[in-house]
Amino acid sequence: xxEIQNVRKSFGSLEVLKGxxxxxxxxxxxxxxxGSGSGKSTLLTCINGLEPIDAGRIxxxxxxxxxxxxxxxxxxxxxxxxxxxxxxxxHLTVLENVMLAPRKVLGLSKEKAxxxxxxxxxxxxxxxxxxxxxxxxxxxxxxxMAIARALAMSPEYMLFDEVxxxxxPQLVGEVLDTLRMLASEGMTMICVxxxxxxxxxxxxxxAFFHKGVMAEIAAPEALFGAPKDPELKKFLAxxx
Amino acid sequence: xFNTALTLSDLGFLLQGALMTLAVTAVSVTAGTILGVIxxxxxxxxxxxxxxxxxxxxxxxxxxxxxxxxxxxxxxQSIAKLGWPPxxxxxxxLSLYTAAYCTEIVRGGISSVPPTTRRAARxxxxxxxxxxxxxxxxxxxxxxxxxxxGLTLGVMKDSALVLWLGLIELLRxxxxxxxxxxxxxxxxxxxxxxxxxxxxxxxxxxxxxxKRWSND
Numbered sequence: 082x083x084e085i086q087n088v089r090k091s092f093g094s095l096e097v098l099k100g101x102x103x104x105x106x107x108x109x110x111x112x113x114x115x116g117s118g119s120g121k122s123t124l125l126t127c128i129n130g131l132e133p134i135d136a137g138r139i140x141x142x143x144x145x146x147x148x149x150x151x152x153x154x155x156x157x158x159x160x161x162x163x164x165x166x167x168x169x170x171x172h173l174t175v176l177e178n179v180m181l182a183p184r185k186v187l188g189l190s191k192e193k194a195x196x197x198x199x200x201x202x203x204x205x206x207x208x209x210x211x212x213x214x215x216x217x218x219x220x221x222x223x224x225x226m227a228i229a230r231a232l233a234m235s236p237e238y239m240l241f242d243e244v245x246x247x248x249x250p251q252l253v254g255e256v257l258d259t260l261r262m263l264a265s266e267g268m269t270m271i272c273v274x275x276x277x278x279x280x281x282x283x284x285x286x287x288a289f290f291h292k293g294v295m296a297e298i299a300a301p302e303a304l305f306g307a308p309k310d311p312e313l314k315k316f317l318a319x320x321x
Numbered sequence: 322x323f324n325t326a327l328t329l330s331d332l333g334f335l336l337q338g339a340l341m342t343l344a345v346t347a348v349s350v351t352a353g354t355i356l357g358v359i360x361x362x363x364x365x366x367x368x369x370x371x372x373x374x375x376x377x378x379x380x381x382x383x384x385x386x387x388x389x390x391x392x393x394x395x396x397x398q399s400i401a402k403l404g405w406p407p408x409x410x411x412x413x414x415l416s417l418y419t420a421a422y423c424t425e426i427v428r429g430g431i432s433s434v435p436p437t438t439r440r441a442a443r444x445x446x447x448x449x450x451x452x453x454x455x456x457x458x459x460x461x462x463x464x465x466x467x468x469x470x471g472l473t474l475g476v477m478k479d480s481a482l483v484l485w486l487g488l489i490e491l492l493r494x495x496x497x498x499x500x501x502x503x504x505x506x507x508x509x510x511x512x513x514x515x516x517x518x519x520x521x522x523x524x525x526x527x528x529x530x531x532k533r534w535s536n537d
Contacts (some may be wrong), residue, residue: 157443169437182446186445186451230445270508
């Protein structure tokens with residue numbers, strides 16, 4: 082369970098999160114929508130401990146992410162994150178990209194790490210690309226590799242930060258299919274996305290962020306079908 | 322073809338000089354590179370404010386002519402009664418000179434690795450050290466290699482200046498022979514050829530590594 086309690090975060094004088102409360106249960110898929118600069122992406126990097134927070138707390142299975150005593154590297158093995166920019170390690174092959182963290186962070190043997198990596202890469206449809214360097218692949222393939230790389234750590238939670246935003250339109254589908262597959266397998270996910278159709282399909286709940294505030298959260302039918310927040314109404318009218 | 326007074330033992334003398342050049346270069350480039358990597362990482366880690374003193378010292382080593390550094394270095398070691406032989410003094414000064422340039426090369430290499438790539442490594446649970454070791458080091462090395470090869474070749478040639486401290490390296494050995502035999506053209510051609518023979522493999526090694534790392 083991920084518990085976000087009254088989290089505040091500023092960059093300089095700009096407050097990007099103004100007291101966010103959100104609890105995500107095991108097996109739940111929550112998507113976060115909202116305009117750019119609404120704080121959605123920042124929230125994800127805070128959950129993973131990549132960004133400090135100014136107030137409030139975030140608990141992952143009861144462990145406080147930003148407590149001094151928390152081993153962030155251990156926590157991050159449990160909470161995978163995939164970014165808008167896929168960030169492949171360009172000097173490593175696809176297989177090596179996925180094997181690296183399981184070997185070095187989890188301390189698995191080469192054979193075991195390779196077995197997991199091959200399994201995850203096959204899972205996201207890259208079983209044929211093991212020995213290819215990522216720069217030789219399309220953005221969609223690199224993004225699926227990034228997903229496999231995160232999954233190879235056997236995380237219990239996955240955070241997706243606008244993973245299709247930097248892709249060519251024709252490549253968006255293959256990545257969303259991968260996310261749909263994960264959701265159907267029961268992975269606990271928080272997805273920040275601009276893909277409304279996708280959000281509607283996979284989510285258990287959809288949250289709408291506006292200027293650092295979670296303005297509305299509801300099941301997709303309710304949120305898209307009968308939005309209450311005036312800003313959400315405007316947002317939906319503009320994106321449809 | 323040549324009517325020359327140059328004997329085999331003279332050639333041996335030149336080769337001994339070449340070995341001295343190689344020794345000074347090898348020691349200085351090795352020590353200078355190790356120091357440069359440490360300074361480069363420190364400069365990257367501590368931020369621009371705290372790096373000011375280090376940057377200042379390195380700037381001094383980059384801007385004062387090497388000849389003056391060698392002479393001052395030698396004077397300093399004798400005032401401080403360190404009792405260093407010319408070889409040690411030469412290597413210490415040249416190492417610091419190399420380190421000053423290498424620091425900038427390393428810093429540039431590290432900052433060429435996109436922060437997002439490093440964040441991805443950290444997000445997988447890798448520690449700072451693992452990120453440095455497995456992601457930053459290989460990527461930065463690729464970017465820095467051409468400049469580093471250039472620095473090494475430069476230091477190899479600049480090392481001729483250690484003759485001012487009395488070391489008989491390749492150029493000094495040539496000078497001695499020129500003075501004695503009065504055949505500057507031939508001797509300097511041989512000297513130049515030896516410099517080329519030393520440089521060429523280093524330059525080729527750089528080319529080879531670049532090709533190997535280009536992921537093709």
